[in-house]
Amino acid sequence: MKETYNINEKGYYGEFGGAYIPEMLYPNVEELRQNYLKIMAEPSFQKEFHALLKDYVGRPSPLYFAQRLSEKYNTKIYLKREDLNHTGAHKINNTVGQILMAQRLGKTRIIAETGAGQHGVATATVCALMGIECVVYMGEKDIARQAPNVARMKMLGAKVVPALSGSRTLKDATNEAMRDWINNPVNTHYIVGSVVGPHPFPDMVARFQAIVSEEIKSQLLEKEGTENPDYLIACVGGGSNAAGTYYHYLDNETVKIIAVEAAGLGIDSGESAATSVLGKEGIIHGSKTLLMQTKDGQITEPYSISAGLDYPGVGPMHANLYKTGRAEFIAITDDEAMTAGLELSQLEGIIPAIETSHALAIFEHKTFKPNDIIVLNLSGRGDKDLQNYIDYFKL
Amino acid sequence: MKNLIMNRINQKLKEDKKLLSIYFTAGYPDINDTTTVIQNLEKNGVDMIEIGLPFSDPLADGPTIQASSTKALHNGMTSELLFEQLKDIRKSVSIPLIIMGYFNPMFQFGVEAFCNRCQEVGIDGLIIPDLPVDVYNDQYKDIFEKYGLINVLLITPQTSDDRIRFIDSVSDGFIYMVSSASVTGSSSGFGNEQTDYFERIASMNLKNPQIIGFGISDNETFTQATKYAKGAIIGSAFIKHITNYSISSISNFTDKIKQSD
Ligand SMILES: Cc1ncc(COP(=O)(O)O)c(C=O)c1O
Numbered sequence: 001m002k003e004t005y006n007i008n009e010k011g012y013y014g015e016f017g018g019a020y021i022p023e024m025l026y027p028n029v030e031e032l033r034q035n036y037l038k039i040m041a042e043p044s045f046q047k048e049f050h051a052l053l054k055d056y057v058g059r060p061s062p063l064y065f066a067q068r069l070s071e072k073y074n075t076k077i078y079l080k081r082e083d084l085n086h087t088g089a090h091k092i093n094n095t096v097g098q099i100l101m102a103q104r105l106g107k108t109r110i111i112a113e114t115g116a117g118q119h120g121v122a123t124a125t126v127c128a129l130m131g132i133e134c135v136v137y138m139g140e141k142d143i144a145r146q147a148p149n150v151a152r153m154k155m156l157g158a159k160v161v162p163a164l165s166g167s168r169t170l171k172d173a174t175n176e177a178m179r180d181w182i183n184n185p186v187n188t189h190y191i192v193g194s195v196v197g198p199h200p201f202p203d204m205v206a207r208f209q210a211i212v213s214e215e216i217k218s219q220l221l222e223k224e225g226t227e228n229p230d231y232l233i234a235c236v237g238g239g240s241n242a243a244g245t246y247y248h249y250l251d252n253e254t255v256k257i258i259a260v261e262a263a264g265l266g267i268d269s270g271e272s273a274a275t276s277v278l279g280k281e282g283i284i285h286g287s288k289t290l291l292m293q294t295k296d297g298q299i300t301e302p303y304s305i306s307a308g309l310d311y312p313g314v315g316p317m318h319a320n321l322y323k324t325g326r327a328e329f330i331a332i333t334d335d336e337a338m339t340a341g342l343e344l345s346q347l348e349g350i351i352p353a354i355e356t357s358h359a360l361a362i363f364e365h366k367t368f369k370p371n372d373i374i375v376l377n378l379s380g381r382g383d384k385d386l387q388n389y390i391d392y393f394k395l
Numbered sequence: 396m397k398n399l400i401m402n403r404i405n406q407k408l409k410e411d412k413k414l415l416s417i418y419f420t421a422g423y424p425d426i427n428d429t430t431t432v433i434q435n436l437e438k439n440g441v442d443m444i445e446i447g448l449p450f451s452d453p454l455a456d457g458p459t460i461q462a463s464s465t466k467a468l469h470n471g472m473t474s475e476l477l478f479e480q481l482k483d484i485r486k487s488v489s490i491p492l493i494i495m496g497y498f499n500p501m502f503q504f505g506v507e508a509f510c511n512r513c514q515e516v517g518i519d520g521l522i523i524p525d526l527p528v529d530v531y532n533d534q535y536k537d538i539f540e541k542y543g544l545i546n547v548l549l550i551t552p553q554t555s556d557d558r559i560r561f562i563d564s565v566s567d568g569f570i571y572m573v574s575s576a577s578v579t580g581s582s583s584g585f586g587n588e589q590t591d592y593f594e595r596i597a598s599m600n601l602k603n604p605q606i607i608g609f610g611i612s613d614n615e616t617f618t619q620a621t622k623y624a625k626g627a628i629i630g631s632a633f634i635k636h637i638t639n640y641s642i643s644s645i646s647n648f649t650d651k652i653k654q655s656d
Contacts, residue, residue, distance in 0.1 A: 020498060022455040022524040023549040024573060026558075165461055166451065178454050185553050185576045283499045283525065284452070296473040297503030298451040 005250040005326050007206075007317070011199030012288075014323060016316035019198035021286045024182040028190070029286075031105065033200045039104050040097075040207065052096045053211060056129070057086045059093075061212075063219035063375070068347040075368035078229070079350070079378040080216060082241065089353065089380030090209060090241040091122035095191055097208030099126040102189035109133045109188040113177040115142055115170035115237065116308035116355065117149025118380055119193030124158035134158040137176040139169035142307045148384050167301035170237075170311050174285050194238025195315035198286030202243075202315050209244025216375055217248055224373055231368070233258045234377040235359040236275075236329075237308045239315035241379035246327075256328070258366075259318060260359045262304035263331035273302035274331035275314040276322040284313040290322065305334040305388065308355040308380075336361040338392050341382065353380030354388060398543045403491040403519045404568045405545070407442060408604050414626025415617065415652060416443040416606060417633050418495060420463040421480070422472030423449075424637060429480045430487075432642050437488050439649040445522060445628065448477060448496030455524045457580030459631040463638070474504045478512045485517035493547065495522040506535055510542040520545035520568060532565050547571050552592045556599070563601040570603045572596060572624060574610045580631035581610050585619050593623035617652050 011017050011033075019029055039045055053059040062081045070077045082090035095112075102110060110127050112134070114120030120136040127134035136153055140162040143150050153160050166172040174197075181190045195202040195209075217227040232249060234242035236259045249255040264272040272278060279290035284299060291313040292300045304310040314322075321327035332340075341357030344350055352360060356379045368374060382389065389395065399405060407414065417436050421429045429446070436444055449464035449472050456464070477494075484492070494513060501509045501523065513521070521544055526535070528548050539546050545568035550559050552575060563570060574589055575581070585593075596605060607620040608628035620627040629652065636648040 018530065020525050020527060020530070023527075023554065024455060024524075024551050024576065024578075026527070027551075027553040027555075165458075165465070171452065175452050175454055179457070179578045182455065182578050183576060183581075185551075280503075282502055283497075285454075286525070293499065293503065295503065296475070297500035298468060299499070300451075 005321060005324070007203045011203070013316045013320035016287070016289045016319040017199055017202060018288050019286055020283045020288060021198045022182070024185070025178065025198070028181060028185050029198050035105065036101060036200050036204050039101055045100060045104065048100055049097055053093065057092050057096060058084060059211065060215045060219070061085060063216060063223065065223065066348050069344065072347065073363040073368065074370050075372050075374060078220070078373070078375045080212060080245065080375055082212065082377060082379050083350070083352065083356070083381035087118070087122050087125050088383060089118040089122065090212065090244060090377070091119045091193060092125065093211055093244065094193065094205050094208045094240060095119070095122040095126045098189070098191040099130055099132070102191070103130065105189060107187060107189035109184065110191055111135045111137070111177050111180050111188055112191045112193060113137045113170065113173040114193060115139070115173070115311065116306065116353070117142065117146040117153065117384060118308060120158070120160070121149050121152045121156070123191050124153040124156035127158060128156045135180065136160050137163050137173040137180070139163045139167070139173045141168040142170065142173070146307055146384060169301070169307070171299065178285065194240040195243045195317055196238040196285055196287060196313060202287065202317060205240050206243040206247055206317060209240050210247035212241070212244035212377065213246065213248040216245070220373070220375065228252065228255050229375045230372040231256045231258055231374045233260065233359050233362055233374060235260045235309065235355050235379060236314060236318055237311050237355060239318040241377050243315065243317055245375070245377040253326070257321065257326060258362060259321065259327045259329045260362055261329060261331045262306055262309035262358055263333045264303040264305070266333055267331055271303035273304040273310045275312065276329040277331060279314070287313070287316050289313050289316045289319040305337065306354040306358065308353070309358065330362060330365055332358040332361040332365070336364060338389070340364065341389065342393060350378065351382035352378060353382050354385045356380055399540065399545055399567045402543060402545055402568065404443070404493070407491050408569060408625060413621035414442040414606065415649070416445060416626055416628040417441050418445040418447055418628060418630035419633060419637070420447040420449055420460065420467045421477050422467035422470045423463045424466065424642070426470040426472065428642055429477065430484060432637070432645070433484060433488055433492070435642060435645040437490050439646045440653065441490065441649060442626065443491045443493065445493045445495040446477070448474060448494055448500060450497040450500060453497060455578055457578040457631060459580045459634050463634045474500055474509065478516055481516040491519045492517065493520040493522055494518055498523050498526045507538050510538050510544055513544055514542040518544065520547055522547045522571060524549060528562055528565055536565070549573050552576060552588070559596070559599065559601070563603055566603045568603065569625065570601065570605045571628070572605045572607045574607050574620065577609055579609055583610070585610070585616060593620070597623045614652055614654050
């Protein structure tokens with residue numbers, strides 16, 4: 001059998017994945033598992049999904065050759081402009097797919113977790129579009145540091161519920177969403193925001209985000225005469241924009257993969273979110289993967305300046321890419337990311353999300369050859385982060 | 396499987412009475428309260444105890460058990476310390492003791508090492524809500540049995556009959572019936588939906604007796620539940636009691652639950 005970095009029929013990537021869920025969640029997750037591939041394969045689903053991606057999200061997103069950035073680093077850098085999507089990030093590719101899935105499963109209520117608020121906004125948006133009730137769980141701390149996105153969710157008609165337990169960030173918002181799903185097992189669909197959680201969520205979200213690499217292939221062919229870049233680069237929180245970027249190249253090892261994690265104040269500082277380096281195998285939110293934890297198996301509280309990257313786990317696909325060495329993992333500090341964000345703004349006139357700025361900081365870390373073709377997922381725009389940038393640079 | 400017949404849980408299940416089981420969080424309210432709570436519960440006629448091993452992210456628990464877990468972790472509770480605290484427990488306590496906890500701390504301890512320590516201190520069973528039955532059956536059942544431990548599996552009102560039969564076939568003690576679609580600690584009482592479910596399960600003639608948990612908070616809900624099942628488990632209501640009063644007033648709580656016996 002050909003080796004694959006994609007999911008196997010049991011719901012695992014190598015040894016990672018599975019569905020470690022309480023029995024209370026089993027009926028919901030099992031219903032989804034039995035139906036998601038069937039539903040996604042229906043021509044009517046594909047038609048509606050692609051029509052919405054085109055006319056509502058604004059796809060295909062451009063593959064933009066970043067001339068000045070490329071000159072500065074003496075290599076060829078293409079930016080996959082997910083920041084130009086409706087609502088300003090890649091997150092909406094997944095929420096459009098999942099809302100259509102929820103409708104076909106007969107669900108009438110949507111819940112979601114959010115960190116930076118991008119997934120919450122993308123979920124609130126598709127719920128408004130379809131006229132479905134929407135509840136978004138968000139850590140109390142994130143509500144404070146991502147105020148513009150909280151306002152957007154409210155404007156879109158969603159109810160934003162603060163998660164008050166634990167670190168009051170993304171992992172706790174995810175716990176609250178799962179508890180809500182336990183309490184509402186029949187009418188509710190949980191739109192998980194990244195390639196995390198119990199099988200089939202990591203695979204389903206990866207398939208919805210796979211539109212990114214599908215487009216890269218044809219766009220790069222047009223611009224460079226080849227579908228295959230030398231490098232693919234993406235930032236990794238839970239790993240959804242990265243999964244979308246890598247998806248169609250996973251088993252094509254001529255294309256090198258780089259995953260960028262948030263080092264926070266530094267890997268050894270105790271204030272970090274670099275899961276692959278600092279994490280150990282374990283169970284988080286229903287998935288066997290790498291996660292940051294104490295020796296005793298308590299999940300620890302990660303830190304990053306970016307609210308979208310401070311998740312203590314990572315999707316099982318990425319845990320496997322790390323373990324097998326298929327992807328190179330690099331950790332970028334707050335300072336390096338902020339500097340890279342300012343640089344892109346002033347070299348290319350594009351203000352990136354702080355999450356994305358982590359991926360952009362790679363060019364100070366690693367030297368590429370002049371002929372290397374690099375595709376970097378510009379996963380989101382920086383509007384939501386302006387206050388953070390302004391405070392940081394005292395602009 | 397043979398060595399599970401003499402397990403204290405199975406001996407207790409043979410007694411001709413409805414069983415009261417109490418859950419509490421180890422290391423709560425104070426780090427050294429674990430054994431005192433266990434002893435007081437036995438003294439006050441409780442039939443079985445679930446010792447909660449606290450976890451940072453208790454997915455299936457409501458605010459009361461979340462808060463007691465956070466406090467216990469803050470107090471310094473760990474798997475190692477719990478085993479240390481329990482090392483002489485069988486000198487003073489003879490009712491069945493079950494550890495209830497999430498899978499990750501056990502996984503980090505090493506599942507076999509964890510089971511081994513359980514057997515050494517006299518633990519009779521485990522309840523691990525996020526260890527699914529198929530993973531248990533494929534990977535861990537042999538280890539549990541080697542150390543004489545009963546794994547207690549959960550069913551809910553949404554669990555299909557086929558799956559209930561499968562869970563029954565994998566179980567060797569009792570089945571933990573979650574009363575309603577809910578995390579722990581809701582206390583709205585039982586309506587028709589619950590009693591229909593209790594009746595449906597009772598009429599399935601499962602090989603394992605059932606004990607009902609989640610939402611049992613007082614004499615009324617205890618009596619309702621044990622009309623259909625072998626026993627009932629109280630968690631959040633007990634935690635609230637020892638939070639509001641103290642661990643020396645446990646008899647006030649247990650007397651009220653059993654008042655009409
Ligand atoms: C712009 C942007 N990029 C990246 C991420 C990280 O998520 P993921 O790793 O799932 O792509 C987020 C999360 O909120 C985000 O908003």
